Amino acid sequence: MSFQKRLFLKRSLASYLVIATFLLGFLSAAPEAGWAMFMPSNSAGSERVEDLSKLQPYLESKVIRQRLADLGLTADEIAARMAQLSDQEIHQVASQIDQLQAGGDGLGVIVVLLVIAILVVVLLQLTGHKVIITK
Numbered sequence: 001m002s003f004q005k006r007l008f009l010k011r012s013l014a015s016y017l018v019i020a021t022f023l024l025g026f027l028s029a030a031p032e033a034g035w036a037m038f039m040p041s042n043s044a045g046s047e048r049v050e051d052l053s054k055l056q057p058y059l060e061s062k063v064i065r066q067r068l069a070d071l072g073l074t075a076d077e078i079a080a081r082m083a084q085l086s087d088q089e090i091h092q093v094a095s096q097i098d099q100l101q102a103g104g105d106g107l108g109v110i111v112v113l114l115v116i117a118i119l120v121v122v123l124l125q126l127t128g129h130k131v132i133i134t135k
Contacts, residue, residue: 051093
């Protein structure tokens with residue numbers, strides 16, 4: 001092989017390796033969902049423990065415990081069913097539980113009442129009726 005061919009092959013190989021290294025470094029810096037990556041062994045367990053500790057006060061509340069008892073579940077059955085949930089399911093419940101409001105928010109009721117009152121006033125104005133309030 002001539003010197004020119006060897007030089008060309010070395011430069012081609014070096015260029016390929018530089019480009020491949022750059023691409024691999026760039027792609028690993030911004031991982032997309034679904035890519036296989038290394039994960040510390042203790043982070044999955046600690047996340048589950050964190051989520052369970054967030055759910056525990058809700059499960060121990062008197063209202064929830066009574067409702068579950070009305071459905072025929074004992075404390076042991078609840079614990080067994082919680083153990084059957086996957087890490088993803090527990091995390092989903094724990095992340096959505098803060099959004100729940102006992103009894104809902106009063107804003108929706110106020111908005112509905114205001115809309116009804118405005119509709120009544122508009123209908124009375126369109127039909128030519130007047131409301132007179134006297135003592």
